[in-house]
Amino acid sequence: MAEEDFFTTNLKDSNKNRGGFISTGIEKLDKLLEGGTPKGFSILILGTPGSSIEILCKQLASSPIKTLYVSTEETENEIIETMKRFKWDNKNLKILDIASMYSKAVLSGEEKRVSVYEQRSKVKLKELIEIGSQGMPSLAQGGTDFLAVLSDKIKDPKYEKLIVNSLDFFLSQYSQEEVIRTLQAAKISNLHNKSILYIVMTRGIHGDIFERKMEGMADCVLELEVLQKGSAFERFLAVKKMKNYAKKIGIARYTIDSEGFVLEMIERIM
Amino acid sequence: MKEPLKKIESGQNIVWLTQPKETEKLIKRRSIALNIAKGKLNDSGGKIHTAIQTAEAFGRGLFTERISKNTKNWTIEKWLKPVAKEIFNPMGTAATFTEITNDQAKSLIFKYPTNNNESEEPYMSSIFTYGLLKGVFLSAFPNGELIMNSTMAEGAQMDEFVFKANIENEETNKSKMIK
Numbered sequence: 453m454a455e456e457d458f459f460t461t462n463l464k465d466s467n468k469n470r471g472g473f474i475s476t477g478i479e480k481l482d483k484l485l486e487g488g489t490p491k492g493f494s495i496l497i498l499g500t501p502g503s504s505i506e507i508l509c510k511q512l513a514s515s516p517i518k519t520l521y522v523s524t525e526e527t528e529n530e531i532i533e534t535m536k537r538f539k540w541d542n543k544n545l546k547i548l549d550i551a552s553m554y555s556k557a558v559l560s561g562e563e564k565r566v567s568v569y570e571q572r573s574k575v576k577l578k579e580l581i582e583i584g585s586q587g588m589p590s591l592a593q594g595g596t597d598f599l600a601v602l603s604d605k606i607k608d609p610k611y612e613k614l615i616v617n618s619l620d621f622f623l624s625q626y627s628q629e630e631v632i633r634t635l636q637a638a639k640i641s642n643l644h645n646k647s648i649l650y651i652v653m654t655r656g657i658h659g660d661i662f663e664r665k666m667e668g669m670a671d672c673v674l675e676l677e678v679l680q681k682g683s684a685f686e687r688f689l690a691v692k693k694m695k696n697y698a699k700k701i702g703i704a705r706y707t708i709d710s711e712g713f714v715l716e717m718i719e720r721i722m
Numbered sequence: 723m724k725e726p727l728k729k730i731e732s733g734q735n736i737v738w739l740t741q742p743k744e745t746e747k748l749i750k751r752r753s754i755a756l757n758i759a760k761g762k763l764n765d766s767g768g769k770i771h772t773a774i775q776t777a778e779a780f781g782r783g784l785f786t787e788r789i790s791k792n793t794k795n796w797t798i799e800k801w802l803k804p805v806a807k808e809i810f811n812p813m814g815t816a817a818t819f820t821e822i823t824n825d826q827a828k829s830l831i832f833k834y835p836t837n838n839n840e841s842e843e844p845y846m847s848s849i850f851t852y853g854l855l856k857g858v859f860l861s862a863f864p865n866g867e868l869i870m871n872s873t874m875a876e877g878a879q880m881d882e883f884v885f886k887a888n889i890e891n892e893e894t895n896k897s898k899m900i901k
Contacts, residue, residue, distance in 0.1 A: 620776065620779055
């Protein structure tokens with residue numbers, strides 16, 4: 453079968469069989485989305501440091517359905533500890549801990565924790581940079597191909613929800629074309645499996661063209677924004693795109709309390 | 723039109739010097755990326771690789787956008803000129819390149835591509851510069867290596883880097899020599 457035919461057939465089948473919504477696990481976000489996200493959707497979450505995007509990811513990961521969390525910045529222990537602190541259930545959660553796999557390659561031993569703040573006085577910056585940059589992707593040196601690991605895992609049909617936090621890691625190690633190709637394949641699998649794929653990416657690093665490509669590829673785009681108003685910060689979660697559901701485009705102010713994301717003042721844009 | 727690199731000859735030595743001239747658009751993007759790198763460093767409790775990765779991703783993005791992505795057969799000489807023109811110069815990077823061959827070059831950087839912040843935050847500037855260079859370099863040379871020999875953040879007069887285009891070849895040559 454020609455590549456185009458394969459793609460079209462899979463899309464048609466997936467659309468035909470698709471039915472129902474999957475809850476985000478956050479009541480008011482479900483309300484903003486009017487019932488959650490349609491099965492088979494790929495959702496891009498854009499944010500910046502300080503927007504608490506990592507908390508949103510963990511809250512999304514606390515789910516009654518089988519969920520795979522691909523973590524590139526936090527270790528499994530760090531994720532579980534935070535989830536416990538918020539009292540979020542993790543019994544259906546499987547964590548693919550790329551952060552630890554990476555750290556093993558990067559750290560030459562447990563005694564060398566890669567912390568600029570802790571080690572600045574003890575270790576030379578040059579040495580820290582060497583430690584912090586080794587081991588990736590190292591395909592030429594026979595290291596782990598983390599993009600291939602991601603590609604393989606996110607096709608697994610046993611997971612109904614998949615969270616990749618974050619794409620930044622792969623974009624620091626692989627070309628944008630390679631990452632896009634992997635995500636296109638993941639999107640097709642996701643449609644076929646009728647699962648939900650969340651992809652987290654930091655806005656402002658990868659270039660406008662790439663960001664637009666990603667937004668174009670995603671079925672839904674959520675953006676977390678932090679605005680400074682005087683000495684205070686206001687946080688907003690915007691639904692910027694929702695394929696075939698224009699009515700769901702909207703924005704909500706949010707805060708973080710002991711139970712996680714609290715959305716307030718939902719405003720419809722369309 | 724001004725060349726992106728100025729050639730200076732001294733005896734048998736040839737030094738290529740960047741011609742920094744900051745452009746607002748790129749400086750703005752650099753500032754955003756630098757702030758994100760700082761944010762990630764803070765959020766991660768100081769894990770240096772998060773900041774390096776951010777800068778590296780930024781470098782890869784710039785390379786894809788601004789340098790011809792159709793060229794496959796890069797050599798360091800071919801890589802250097804467009805990178806100086808499209809990335810180093812518009813970011814205000816002051817640097818020299820010497821001992822350029824197809825596979826290797828040495829560079830001394832005496833004004834970071836993060837120049838506004840270098841006096842205030844030398845560590846961050848050094849980390850970000852390393853990541854940025856690595857992203858721009860490995861985009862063209864996936865089997866390459868970037869080595870930092872010294873940094874202004876630790877009192878050196880300049881940051882010294884060695885760009886190696888293909889460490890696989892180097893390993894092969896070494897093993898041939900051993901045999």
